Amino acid sequence: MADDAGLGEALSGELTTLAICWRVVRGDGVALGFTTHDGSLRIGGMVYANAPGIAPSAIVSSDAIEVDTMDIAGALSADAITAVDLALGRYDGAEVEVFMVDWQHPDGGRQVLARGWLGTVEAGSGPDAGFTASLRGPTAMLSATRVESYSPECRAELGDWRCRVGMRGRSRRAFVAASDGEGAQVVGVDAAAAALFGDARLRVLSGPTAGLERRIVAVVGDGLRFDEPMAVAAGEAVELFEGCDKRFATCTARFGNGGNFRGEPHVPGGDVLTRFGGF
Structure with a gap:
């Protein structure tokens, strides 16, 4: 019309x-x-x-x-x-x-x-x-699935309205030291600091890819691996946001946020019979 x-x-x-x-x-x-x-x-x-x-x-x-x-x-x-x-x-x-x-x-x-x-x-x-x-x-x-399935891992994202962990002080800005397109090394992020950014996010602040984000799916030494390839060059500015592996133990020990955990860590999984030898 x-x-x-x-x-x-x-x-x-x-x-x-x-x-x-x-x-x-x-x-x-x-x-x-x-x-x-x-x-x-x-x-x-x-x-x-x-x-x-x-x-x-x-x-x-x-x-x-x-x-x-x-x-x-x-x-x-x-x-x-x-x-x-x-x-x-x-x-x-x-x-x-x-x-x-x-x-x-x-x-x-x-x-x-x-x-x-x-x-x-x-x-x-x-x-x-x-x-x-x-x-x-x-x-x-x-046609999209709107109902969540139970899982031992948390279904919230770190810092969102369900998680409620404050993100102040849990991000840092830095510069890319080197990149191979599949991941990057960031200035000032050594192997110990990189451990905080497993299952985290990286946002590019400068260069041709400014504004794009990638999820960090693995930490290898002091290198951060992306979920999808992205070309970033040495010297470009990025912002790193801390991540969470979504386990209940991490939620309680690292964040003290067990009351907002959005998973079912104590529900037995499909392998319960094999773990206990069956009946």
């Missing part, structure tokens, strides 16, 4: 002047606009750049309770969606709205065609390679 009568009249005419636009808002707050029109359009104070290499697939919507999906494919543009940003995952999970306007009167109303979030965005190889992404509609959230 059109937002107002202006676009409705444009749709009912014998000759249409329509353009498809889409607004992309990344997780870091950066918003980008694109259009299939042969020139840029200003809509609601935002410029939608001409992107002839980007085109959405057929959009299907219905009243049924089902997952609405759409594919978006296109060519990489140096001043819009870059291969570097795609490789860093900056567009994964970005919020997208696809709509149609009359390009002669772009502020005269719009017809929303689809809303949702991008799945994993993949880029091809080579200078002329493109990218592909799937758009997951709001009904896709209905």
Whole structure:
């Protein structure tokens, strides 16, 4: 349905002047606009750049309770969606709205065609390679698991509203000493200090990857290993946030927070029969 009568009249005419636009808002707050029109359009104070290499697939919507999906494919543009940003995952999970306007009167109303979030965005190889992404509609959230399963490990994240451990003094800023893309050594973080950052987070503060975070999944000597590859260079600033291995013993001994432990450490697991020899 059109937002107002202006676009409705444009749709009912014998000759249409329509353009498809889409607004992309990344997780870091950066918003980008694109259009299939042969020139840029200003809509609601935002410029939608001409992107002839980007085109959405057929959009299907219905009243049924089902997952609405759409594919978006296109060519990489140096001043819009870059291969570097795609490789860093900056567009994964970005919020997208696809709509149609009359390009002669772009502020005269719009017809929303689809809303949702991008799945994993993949880029091809080579200078002329493109990218592909799937758009997951709001009904896709209905297929997600919302009920937690019991586990001996804590299901909260250190410092969140369920854990309630104060994070003041549990982070530090430093500089990268060396990195191989799979992990990094940080200035001032020796083997003893690195032990505090197992199952922790590292946020990049400077350089091309500024704003990105990686979870630290292992500590090898004084080296921190990432859950996903990330290119950081020596001299770039980072911020380290302490982590927790989510065990009840750690929660009580290190943090004194056993009352907020969000797990079931004393519930027997599936191996209870093998541990006690059965009956």
